[in-house]
Amino acid sequence: MLTERLLLVLAVLLGYAALCLWQFRRGSSGRLQSVDSSVSAASMLVAYASQSGVALALAQSSAKALLAIGPVRVLPLNRVDDAVLAGTEHAFFVASTYGEGEPPDNGNRFARRYLNGSSAQFSHLKFSVLALGDSAYQHFCAFGHKLHEGLSSHGAAPVFAPLELDGNTAGNADAVLQRWYQQLARFGAESSLPDLTELSFHRDHYQSWHLDARKVVNVGSVGEPLVYLKFSPAQVLGDVALDTLWQAGDIAEVLPRNSVIRCAEFAAMYKLDFDASLLIDGKASKLIDELQRRALPASDIAGPVVGDPDSVSAWVMSLPLLAKREYSIASVPEDGSLDLLVRVQGRDGIPGVASHWLGRHLAVGDSLALRVRRNPLFHAPESNIPVIFIGNGSGFAGIRAHLRARQLSNRKDNWLMFGERSPRADRIFSDEIAEWQDHGYLPHIDLTFSRCREQPAYVQDAILANVADLKAWLSAGAAIYVCGSREGMAAGVDRQLRRVLGDEQLDDLADAGLYCRDVY
Numbered sequence: 001m002l003t004e005r006l007l008l009v010l011a012v013l014l015g016y017a018a019l020c021l022w023q024f025r026r027g028s029s030g031r032l033q034s035v036d037s038s039v040s041a042a043s044m045l046v047a048y049a050s051q052s053g054v055a056l057a058l059a060q061s062s063a064k065a066l067l068a069i070g071p072v073r074v075l076p077l078n079r080v081d082d083a084v085l086a087g088t089e090h091a092f093f094v095a096s097t098y099g100e101g102e103p104p105d106n107g108n109r110f111a112r113r114y115l116n117g118s119s120a121q122f123s124h125l126k127f128s129v130l131a132l133g134d135s136a137y138q139h140f141c142a143f144g145h146k147l148h149e150g151l152s153s154h155g156a157a158p159v160f161a162p163l164e165l166d167g168n169t170a171g172n173a174d175a176v177l178q179r180w181y182q183q184l185a186r187f188g189a190e191s192s193l194p195d196l197t198e199l200s201f202h203r204d205h206y207q208s209w210h211l212d213a214r215k216v217v218n219v220g221s222v223g224e225p226l227v228y229l230k231f232s233p234a235q236v237l238g239d240v241a242l243d244t245l246w247q248a249g250d251i252a253e254v255l256p257r258n259s260v261i262r263c264a265e266f267a268a269m270y271k272l273d274f275d276a277s278l279l280i281d282g283k284a285s286k287l288i289d290e291l292q293r294r295a296l297p298a299s300d301i302a303g304p305v306v307g308d309p310d311s312v313s314a315w316v317m318s319l320p321l322l323a324k325r326e327y328s329i330a331s332v333p334e335d336g337s338l339d340l341l342v343r344v345q346g347r348d349g350i351p352g353v354a355s356h357w358l359g360r361h362l363a364v365g366d367s368l369a370l371r372v373r374r375n376p377l378f379h380a381p382e383s384n385i386p387v388i389f390i391g392n393g394s395g396f397a398g399i400r401a402h403l404r405a406r407q408l409s410n411r412k413d414n415w416l417m418f419g420e421r422s423p424r425a426d427r428i429f430s431d432e433i434a435e436w437q438d439h440g441y442l443p444h445i446d447l448t449f450s451r452c453r454e455q456p457a458y459v460q461d462a463i464l465a466n467v468a469d470l471k472a473w474l475s476a477g478a479a480i481y482v483c484g485s486r487e488g489m490a491a492g493v494d495r496q497l498r499r500v501l502g503d504e505q506l507d508d509l510a511d512a513g514l515y516c517r518d519v520y
């Protein structure tokens, strides 16, 4: 009798303890619901939606950590279909955002299939989302959230609230990544944080490079200056040889002025007024908005600001601005220099810190902090195939690097479709293009000029005028590489390609890595 009672009390206590533990874990881990987080090894998936390689790199390192549990499939989001989802018990999504909450190219087919009112049900699926974005944009991390909401509405169970990684806020990436890998560790993944040096936003991970030459390549243009810059490493890069530092398709991340510029310099450079009383009153001014966009830790200026206007003003003016900017590299290491092609421009009437710094202020002989970021999604095709390059403006940078690489490996089957404004002032790199033509590296070339009086045209018009050749090149296995402005050019090119080839063919090309875009 006594034993029975004891057993009963023990059972009640154990039940209560289990309930407490469940409640505690639910509360402390920020979980959304009581989803069983155990992961069966055979059914793990890491899917990425990535344009310029950041989400891809994070997906790969996440998969590496998850290997401690068992095999993991890593797929671009577009390759995730009913069959893949049916065989997946837990999916980890790493997804960036573009445009107005749109997915990167390798996520748009998935978005059309599952996030636009499909009736699919994935009640067997548990998932977590790492959303990548930039808080300078209005639709911050919006695609990651769409993914989270869309999958939830199909019955899939989110294990954690989506994490937002903000490329615009210094220090945020390290903290968010730490949380993401802690979450993976709860599933049994390797618990140590992988080496994320390449992704870290820490200034120590940049090297110093000298500016060796600078030249405006569109003198007399009605457009903003397009500046060609050549850099060489200012410091000995350890054992690293120049030719292993980057390859065609990679991106240079630049911090203007070696480290940071002071707010006072920024304000003076762009004649922006700062009224400290606005900050004290909690009202925004143009400069304050700008400060918040420029990667200052939000806490520095977000909270209530107290003090007399003069001391507040002095404090704000001493704040450092971090203005990391990314540019497609315009050369190959064999050229002996890392080249950039920078349009000196701004956004919303405010000049861009980095492009003005590079294009006007940095003197030949000065150095700046720069590092290379791999962009595998825009690397050269793996096999020896023809390539059709389409671009405009500063997009010539990425195209030039690829054409130089193809020249070095004697690949002659290149087609260049390139658009600028005026045939008089905007024939950029015309000597080089003529030389490539002379030596047979550009058997097909279409230069279009939107402000040409006789024959105004955009690159998308060149596509339409050459549909038969385009189809012939694609039948011969060609890839399409697009580099340049996302809205101004690439959106129109994409529409035109979809019109002449159809959605299916273009999506298939993209999935096969034969429609690659470096657009911004």
Ligand SMILES: Cc1cc2nc3c(=O)[nH]c(=O)nc-3n(C[C@H](O)[C@H](O)[C@H](O)COP(=O)(O)O)c2cc1C
Residues within 6 Å of the ligand: 049, 050, 051, 052, 053, 054, 055, 056, 096, 097, 098, 099, 100, 101, 102, 104, 132, 133, 134, 135, 137, 138, 139, 140, 141, 142, 167, 486, 519, 520
């Ligand atoms: C042209 C362009 C548009 C972007 N639009 C957005 C946006 O609307 N919302 C957002 O949160 N981030 C936006 N971003 C930031 C990217 O999502 C962010 O840089 C991300 O880390 C890129 O990851 P990926 O290399 O995997 O594509 C944009 C970036 C670029 C270059």
